[in-house]
Amino acid sequence: MAAEAGEIALSTQDLREITGFAAACAEAVVGTFEADRPDDPRPRDALGAAWEFARGGERGKGLRDTAWAALKAAKAVETAAAREAAWAAMSAAGAAYLHPLAKATQVKHILGAGAHAARAAELVAGDDRTVGAAHIGQVALRATPAVVDVLNRFPAAPDGGGRVGELIRMLDAALRH
Incomplete structure (x- = not known):
């Protein structure tokens, strides 16, 4: 796809790479949702x-x-x-809709599933932020060179967003390092 001014070139393969990465991130915690609502297949369906x-x-x-x-x-x-686990699954399905806009907010489409998964993991551990940080380290290892390439086309993750925003920025920094 050709990029216009203010747009970033994204191919269908780029979107597939981002979506696969996001799905792998969310898959790690979907069981947290299923433990709470075993009869609700919606997050698993999104994955x-x-x-x-x-x-x-x-x-x-x-x-x-x-x-x-x-x-x-x-x-x-x-x-x-x-809730965070379901948001991770929603983010995984939504990753396919990454917009080719040169805006920092688009980084959430790339890294949101990983950040929500890390937040779910730390909440399961009694809101232990060291667990979330460790989870971010594991998520960073899942990122392929293609994912990092797409991420590097966008500005750095924006400020704000509470704890999930912090986790997005941690993951963003780890992948751009």
Whole structure:
């Protein structure tokens, strides 16, 4: 895809790489949601749709619908850790919709699933931030050179966003190092 002024060139393969990375991040914690709501398949469905796209499937309405469904699932749980796990799954399906805009906010599409997964892990551990930081280290190891290449086309992650925003910035710094 050709880039216009203020846009970043992104190919379908770039989007597949980002989505596969995000799905791997979310997959690590989806069980946290399922422990809270074993009868609710929406986050797992979002992961399945993300993996399908990452492996060559279409980026269509079904993928977008599973992301929205995972968001609704996040709103239906009582525990913060389960909510973060569902948000990670929603972020994985949403990663396919990374916009080619040269804006720092787009970094959330690339790293959001990893940050929400790290937040879920630290909440499971009693809000232990060392667990979240360690999880970010593991997430950084999952990033392929293609993911890092796409990330480096964008400005650094923006300020704000609470603890998840901090985790996004930690992951952003680790991958750009």
